[in-house]
Amino acid sequence: MRFANTTDAAGASSEPIEELSFGSSVRTSFPHGGRGGYSGRGGRDNGSNGDNDGNAKRSKRIWLRIVLIVLAAALVVSSVSYGAWMWEHHWRTISVTANGTAYEVSVDTKLGTLLKDHRNFDKKPGRLLDITGGTIDQTGGEPVTVTINGTTVDAKQLDNTPLPENAHIKVTAGGDVTEGYTVGHETVEHGADINLAGSVQLLKQAGKDGEREIWIGKRSHKQVEKAITKQPQDLIVEAVNPRPAGRKVIALTFDDGPSKFSDPILDILKEKGVKATFFDLGQNAIEYATAEKRMIAEGHEVCSHSNSHADLPKLSRDALRAELSAGFANLEKASGTKTKVLRAPYGAFTKQQWEDAHDLIHMNVLWDIDTLDWKRPGEQAIHDAVLNHAHNGAIVLMHDGGGDRSQDVAALPSIIDDLKAQGYEFVTVKQLLEMSGVSVPK
Numbered sequence: 001m002r003f004a005n006t007t008d009a010a011g012a013s014s015e016p017i018e019e020l021s022f023g024s025s026v027r028t029s030f031p032h033g034g035r036g037g038y039s040g041r042g043g044r045d046n047g048s049n050g051d052n053d054g055n056a057k058r059s060k061r062i063w064l065r066i067v068l069i070v071l072a073a074a075l076v077v078s079s080v081s082y083g084a085w086m087w088e089h090h091w092r093t094i095s096v097t098a099n100g101t102a103y104e105v106s107v108d109t110k111l112g113t114l115l116k117d118h119r120n121f122d123k124k125p126g127r128l129l130d131i132t133g134g135t136i137d138q139t140g141g142e143p144v145t146v147t148i149n150g151t152t153v154d155a156k157q158l159d160n161t162p163l164p165e166n167a168h169i170k171v172t173a174g175g176d177v178t179e180g181y182t183v184g185h186e187t188v189e190h191g192a193d194i195n196l197a198g199s200v201q202l203l204k205q206a207g208k209d210g211e212r213e214i215w216i217g218k219r220s221h222k223q224v225e226k227a228i229t230k231q232p233q234d235l236i237v238e239a240v241n242p243r244p245a246g247r248k249v250i251a252l253t254f255d256d257g258p259s260k261f262s263d264p265i266l267d268i269l270k271e272k273g274v275k276a277t278f279f280d281l282g283q284n285a286i287e288y289a290t291a292e293k294r295m296i297a298e299g300h301e302v303c304s305h306s307n308s309h310a311d312l313p314k315l316s317r318d319a320l321r322a323e324l325s326a327g328f329a330n331l332e333k334a335s336g337t338k339t340k341v342l343r344a345p346y347g348a349f350t351k352q353q354w355e356d357a358h359d360l361i362h363m364n365v366l367w368d369i370d371t372l373d374w375k376r377p378g379e380q381a382i383h384d385a386v387l388n389h390a391h392n393g394a395i396v397l398m399h400d401g402g403g404d405r406s407q408d409v410a411a412l413p414s415i416i417d418d419l420k421a422q423g424y425e426f427v428t429v430k431q432l433l434e435m436s437g438v439s440v441p442k
Helices: 040-091 111-117 156-159 262-272 282-289 289-297 316-333 351-357 379-387 406-421 429-435
Strands: 002-004 017-022 023-029 095-099 103-107 135-137 145-148 168-172 181-188 192-194 199-206 210-217 222-230 235-240 249-255 277-280 299-306 362-367 394-399
Touching: 103 199, 111 145, 111 156, 111 168, 181 277, 199 210, 235 351, 249 406, 249 429, 262 289, 277 282, 277 289, 282 289, 282 316, 289 299, 289 316, 299 316, 299 429, 316 351, 379 406, 394 406
Parallel strands: 095 168, 192 235, 249 277, 249 394, 277 299
Antiparallel strands: 002 017, 017 023, 095 103, 145 168, 181 210, 199 235, 199 362, 210 222
């Protein structure tokens, strides 16, 4: 029998209530007229409910234990599996060989990590070189190459590439690379072999520049000379003193015409049956075109003495070429004659003039007997200058223009007569060269 306190609605304590237990039956009295009384059926129902509650609690405890056991087992299994997986994929080490040396590495080591840890096994990228062989960039050449079991690994995938167990890794240094270049060309100047030691200087071979291939570096902008693609051709000028074998010939030449003295000289030559060579100024040929044409018509040789009697070595290259070109052009305009034969004013035509104008002229004719008639030494002095120095192949310098040439006109008949008396034949310069076996440029 137990007693329990009850509390009324106002919060005051009520009388103790006696709870009687009769075996499995319980009788409870309810205070303040509450429902009460014995109920045998009610007592039996309450006992059955108590048993059910106990069984339910015991069942819950059993299931809780089962769940805990299962969870514990699952945790153990998971832990074991996790450990096994970590061992397989992270914790264990594997053997690899790199450039012939064995290494132990974690199974999860990537190829890029291995390379970084060992500084690419001392293999470096190639250099970027300029076209002279100098270095532009120490690492600008071919990259380091890596193979695993013979298969090349893309450089971009090094950090993502796993290492197979027992892998054979080969790391190879990059090769040097030469910068790109553009191809250009430059002139190879021709050489020159110019001999001026003779009364006649002839062009034997025109000088022609060659061409060489050059490479120009795209980054360095340096230039390298490569193969000559077009060989240069030397300028060759040959000097001769024509001496026809077994002959006794002489060439009379007249400078600075045409002028008013040209016709009297032509009259004498015609009368004596003598052919001569006239080196005329272009501007005079235009002024005295009739005399110019007569020279050609009567079989004389007409060549150029420049256009205006300029001192050619004092001219620039362009001015020199203009002077010579005008002289030849005016001769052709006056008489139709075409020639590339020149007697340079004052005989002044150096190696530089040959270099600058050899494409315009084929021959420069000097002399080996100078009458000095321009000094007006007198008729006899002019005569004697010729006769005292006459020889086979001689080229005599006289004038038919450029001043008062009356002394030349007066001296000419006796010069011709006395030379004929000594057995001389009179020839043009061209004939003299041909008789001497000299090839005359056309």
